[in-house]
Amino acid sequence: MIKTKESQEDLTYINSYISKVLKRNFGKGPATCFTTVIEDKMFIYLNQFITPAEEVLIKNDKAYLVNKTRSVIFETIFAEIRAEIHDVLGISYHHIHHDWNFQDNTGLIMLEASDSHNITRGTFNKDSISNAIQKICSEKHKIPEKISAPKMSSPIVYIEYTGFMSQIEQILYKKGYEDLLFEWAMEVKNTFGLNKRLFESCIQNAIKDTFVIFNFEHDKCTLVFYLK
Incomplete structure (x- = not known):
């Protein structure tokens, strides 16, 4: 069963857990990690998460290789991450995506619970x-x-x-x-x-x-x- 509201304590735990998993698999964890849940999506905002090896590649215009390597690693560790999140929040995520602003050393991991393309209502024009x-x-x-x-x-x-x-x-x-x-x-x-x-x-x-x-x-x- 999906919880109707995520507690700040749960999200703080998720932040810490994600940071530890990334550090174990990349050799370096983010300086900060902040999680937001909106409907069927989870957004994980990261800061200061570029390894020394990746920094060399980025400086040599090889950002594609960094992105590709990260994709492989995230697909590998996704099963572990989704299982822990389900245990804590009761939400089953099925897809993982990511994007990075290497110049600012920030990034975003997005988890999706479905492939729904339904149009949703917002609060803006x-x-x-x-x-x-x-x-x-x-x-x-x-x-x-x-x-x-x-x-x-x-x-x-x-x-x-x-x-x-x-x-x-x-x-x-x-x-x-x-x-x-x-x-x-x-x-x-x-x-x-x-x-x-x-x-x-x-x-x-x-x-x-x-x-x-x-x-x-x-x-x-x-x-x-x-x-x-």
């Missing part, structure tokens, strides 16, 4: 958010077929959109050209970052960090703002 997403997406990829209203649980705001992949991008994914998709995704993410003030106006909050998580398998993107 849906039209202003949709217009901003459409404007930016039109510059980098196909305008999404569906955009969700924003959801917020301080300090996280997230927006989902689906049906954005062009035929070329779908072919690249099916052929396994993950390095090219990663470079393209970083360009899209940079464009979202450059439009931070536009989104701050839409959600009426100051944004500290922006993360963009692409799920190419399901043609879905999750745009996450970590608020100041």
Whole structure:
């Protein structure tokens, strides 16, 4: 049974647990770890989580290798993480995603309990958010077929959109050209970052960090703002 409300004590434990698991598997844990649960998603915000070896790769423009290695490790340890979270919170997560701002040494791990694409209601102006997403997406990829209203649980705001992949991008994914998709995704993410003030106006909050998580398998993107 899923608990209706996560206690701060439970979330504090999850923060500590995640930090210890990461340190055991990466040789270095994050300086800080903060967990937020919104509906069927868990967002884990990390700070100062780059190992010395990764730092060398990043300085030599090999961020894709760092991201790929982290993906392999997270997929390996996901079963352990999801089991512990289920024991503590009673929530069963089935998918793990992540995004990193290497320049600022921050990152976000997102766990999902389902593949639901249902549109959810938020507390902000849906039209202003949709217009901003459409404007930016039109510059980098196909305008999404569906955009969700924003959801917020301080300090996280997230927006989902689906049906954005062009035929070329779908072919690249099916052929396994993950390095090219990663470079393209970083360009899209940079464009979202450059439009931070536009989104701050839409959600009426100051944004500290922006993360963009692409799920190419399901043609879905999750745009996450970590608020100041």
